[in-house]
Amino acid sequence: MNQIKIYDIAGSAGVSLATVSRVLNHPEKVKKVTREKVLRIIKEKGYKPNANARGLASRKSTTIAIVVPTLTRASISEMIQGIENSAKKFGYTIRLFVNDDLENEQETWREVVASSVDGILFMCDEMSDSIYELIAFTPVPVVFVNAQSKNQTFGSVGIDNEKCAYDITKQMIEKGNKKITFITTKHTYTVNETKVKGYEKAMHEADLEPEILESVGVIEENEAQYREYLKDHRPDVVLGARDSMAISFMNVAVKLGIKVPDELQVIGFQNTRYAQLSNPKLTCIDTPIYEIGNLAMVKLTGLMKENVDIKPTNTVIDYQIIWRDSTK
Amino acid sequence: MNQIKIYDIAGSAGVSLATVSRVLNHPEKVKKVTREKVLRIIKEKGYKPNANARGLASRKSTTIAIVVPTLTRASISEMIQGIENSAKKFGYTIRLFVNDDLENEQETWREVVASSVDGILFMCDEMSDSIYELIAFTPVPVVFVNAQSKNQTFGSVGIDNEKCAYDITKQMIEKGNKKITFITTKHTYTVNETKVKGYEKAMHEADLEPEILESVGVIEENEAQYREYLKDHRPDVVLGARDSMAISFMNVAVKLGIKVPDELQVIGFQNTRYAQLSNPKLTCIDTPIYEIGNLAMVKLTGLMKENVDIKPTNTVIDYQIIWRDSTK
DNA sequence: CTGAAAGCGCTTACAG
DNA sequence: CTGAAAGCGCTTACAG
Numbered sequence: 001m002n003q004i005k006i007y008d009i010a011g012s013a014g015v016s017l018a019t020v021s022r023v024l025n026h027p028e029k030v031k032k033v034t035r036e037k038v039l040r041i042i043k044e045k046g047y048k049p050n051a052n053a054r055g056l057a058s059r060k061s062t063t064i065a066i067v068v069p070t071l072t073r074a075s076i077s078e079m080i081q082g083i084e085n086s087a088k089k090f091g092y093t094i095r096l097f098v099n100d101d102l103e104n105e106q107e108t109w110r111e112v113v114a115s116s117v118d119g120i121l122f123m124c125d126e127m128s129d130s131i132y133e134l135i136a137f138t139p140v141p142v143v144f145v146n147a148q149s150k151n152q153t154f155g156s157v158g159i160d161n162e163k164c165a166y167d168i169t170k171q172m173i174e175k176g177n178k179k180i181t182f183i184t185t186k187h188t189y190t191v192n193e194t195k196v197k198g199y200e201k202a203m204h205e206a207d208l209e210p211e212i213l214e215s216v217g218v219i220e221e222n223e224a225q226y227r228e229y230l231k232d233h234r235p236d237v238v239l240g241a242r243d244s245m246a247i248s249f250m251n252v253a254v255k256l257g258i259k260v261p262d263e264l265q266v267i268g269f270q271n272t273r274y275a276q277l278s279n280p281k282l283t284c285i286d287t288p289i290y291e292i293g294n295l296a297m298v299k300l301t302g303l304m305k306e307n308v309d310i311k312p313t314n315t316v317i318d319y320q321i322i323w324r325d326s327t328k
Numbered sequence: 329m330n331q332i333k334i335y336d337i338a339g340s341a342g343v344s345l346a347t348v349s350r351v352l353n354h355p356e357k358v359k360k361v362t363r364e365k366v367l368r369i370i371k372e373k374g375y376k377p378n379a380n381a382r383g384l385a386s387r388k389s390t391t392i393a394i395v396v397p398t399l400t401r402a403s404i405s406e407m408i409q410g411i412e413n414s415a416k417k418f419g420y421t422i423r424l425f426v427n428d429d430l431e432n433e434q435e436t437w438r439e440v441v442a443s444s445v446d447g448i449l450f451m452c453d454e455m456s457d458s459i460y461e462l463i464a465f466t467p468v469p470v471v472f473v474n475a476q477s478k479n480q481t482f483g484s485v486g487i488d489n490e491k492c493a494y495d496i497t498k499q500m501i502e503k504g505n506k507k508i509t510f511i512t513t514k515h516t517y518t519v520n521e522t523k524v525k526g527y528e529k530a531m532h533e534a535d536l537e538p539e540i541l542e543s544v545g546v547i548e549e550n551e552a553q554y555r556e557y558l559k560d561h562r563p564d565v566v567l568g569a570r571d572s573m574a575i576s577f578m579n580v581a582v583k584l585g586i587k588v589p590d591e592l593q594v595i596g597f598q599n600t601r602y603a604q605l606s607n608p609k610l611t612c613i614d615t616p617i618y619e620i621g622n623l624a625m626v627k628l629t630g631l632m633k634e635n636v637d638i639k640p641t642n643t644v645i646d647y648q649i650i651w652r653d654s655t656k
Numbered sequence: 657c658t659g660a661a662a663g664c665g666c667t668t669a670c671a672g
Numbered sequence: 673c674t675g676a677a678a679g680c681g682c683t684t685a686c687a688g
Binding site: 007017018021025026049050054057 | 664665666667668
Binding site: 333334335345346349350352353354377378380381382383384385386387 | 681683
């Protein structure tokens with residue numbers, strides 16, 4: 001079965017293909033009677049314009065690219081879901097790129113650009129500096145989603161990670177806790193680095209010694225590391241840069257007979273679905289991930305409409321703390 | 329900055345654009361000297377052919393579509409990751425469609441087809457019958473990934489859910505358990521329906537009464553339901569069609585003072601990342617989700633190469649049981 | 657082995 | 673308000 005083309009619709013409707021095209025793209029330019037007739041036939045035949053041809057001719061593809069570092073993190077999936085939801089409303093389709101090979105960042109980026117998208121949502125938080133120059137020369141708008149470049153030349157949507165780590169640390173200090181450990185990732189993700197910064201700031205202000213534990217991010221290895229750590233450390237509070245790390249730590253502690261939250265309080269940083277499946281349920285900084293994705297798409301849509309180079313802005317989303325059972 | 333076109337490369341290399349195109353698509357047809365010169369310039373300029381133009385001219389887009397019902401389920405994300413990994417190797421790019429609006433299935437499908445992809449990976453397991461007819465008329469190959477149509481006319485990759493539910497149920501019966509409850513989803517996903525079938529078969533064979541609990545899939549509501557259920561039920565074993573449901577049930581039970589695994593054993597059906605973050609760690613049927621995604625892409629690539637209509641095959645992947653701490 | 661030319665299925669100034 | 677025509681950036685028979 002051959003796909004229906006615009007010529008077929010034009011033929012059936014007794015108009016030129018230019019008119020069919022106009023019905024689709026500038027309906028107000030077509031007389032009502034004609035328009036309705038064409039629309040009826042389009043519906044009857046289930047016609048959908050070929051995306052490639054449309055993209056080539058109009059130089060717009062109504063497609064955006066999402067570039068993610070991986071799909072295994074729950075936070076990323078939830079963000080994509082938020083983006084998709086918003087994209088659908090605006091009529092955009094999504095191309096998905098997973099940038100898990102840091103050797104080929106540049107190559108990947110070129111591919112993203114060549115894929116003829118109208119805009120790019122960039123969610124990678126561990127990139128080498130050189131990539132940012134390449135990104136700066138991208139002919140379509142780019143929005144950083146819950147990620148940041150070291151120099152602030154790109155538009156972004158995210159939360160203020162430093163402030164949020166600072167706030168929660170300070171709160172826990174004010175509640176009388178002194179030994180507060182921060183678990184972060186071994187790899188340096190800008191996002192997590194920023195959290196560490198906020199944590200350290202709060203600790204220093206209170207004249208407390210920051211205690212940072214770097215994990216690989218692989219569950220089995222993390223657990224062994226935490227078990228080792230608990231042999232000669234007894235933190236009052238553990239903050240995990242990711243929920244999964246916080247939960248792993250909590251599970252290890254509970255198994256060692258440490259009472260959560262009485263003897264140890266644990267807090268996560270993302271409020272993914274994991275947080276509600278842990279036992280006890282994890283207290284979290286709730287970074288409204290779905291909403292971030294949603295708003296990022298709204299922002300990108302704005303940039304794609306304005307052909308002018310409007311100054312990129314950084315949207316900071318509010319976060320909140322969800323107190324659950326892993327804290328007193 | 330304007331994107332580099334094939335003309336620019338042809339100009340710089342002193343050849344026609346046909347030659348540049350050949351270097352990219354049929355390198356063996358170009359003299360070595362010419363080829364290398366062109367390749368060098370392509371690299372220097374960072375040229376990537378425009379995907380729309382290429383797709384339009386060649387009627388191949390080296391893009392595939394993935395159609396998923398949602399992104400919030402860990403199993404789906406992991407599958408996409410598997411697909412992406414494989415797709416990258418074959419040089420395919422991904423278009424992502426989320427088909428969460430059952431009202432508009434047909435509309436969505438038309439959009440998928442019009443998006444000019446070379447093949448489609450279909451991962452939705454809750455569709456109305458009418459959609460299958462539409463899918464049958466798709467001009468490009470479609471592979472069902474861990475999903476099935478009621479009539480078996482499409483190629484697929486997945487596991488034998490019925491057998492796997494049957495096997496685990498039987499094993500637990502042989503170990504002396506009698507009160508085995510199966511938690512499934514309220515919505516009828518073909519996949520989960522099949523699991524129920526296998527479970528029921530094993531129970532009937534052993535002259536035991538099947539006990540099925542249908543959950544909504546929303547954590548809070550599930551928990552309330554499980555708490556209620558445990559008031560007057562004390563199963564020996566609970567099988568959860570999804571890990572998240574198994575874990576929720578386990579958490580509720582533990583909170584009520586029921587000892588896992590001594591008084592209650594819990595088994596999940598997917599072995600997602602959740603399983604290792606639960607406490608105790610969840611025993612699971614390990615459906616090798618990543619691998620399923622991977623193989624599905626391999627199969628699709630095969631179908632896209634052969635232009636002939638080869639008979640669609642159903643690939644059944646082996647599963648195994650990962651015994652962890654939620655069972656004796 | 658290479659180039660000139662047609663064509664992929666659309667969109668959009670340009671006339672009328 | 674509508675149609676004829678050029679053009680988007682490629683690929684691929686067809687000649688040579």
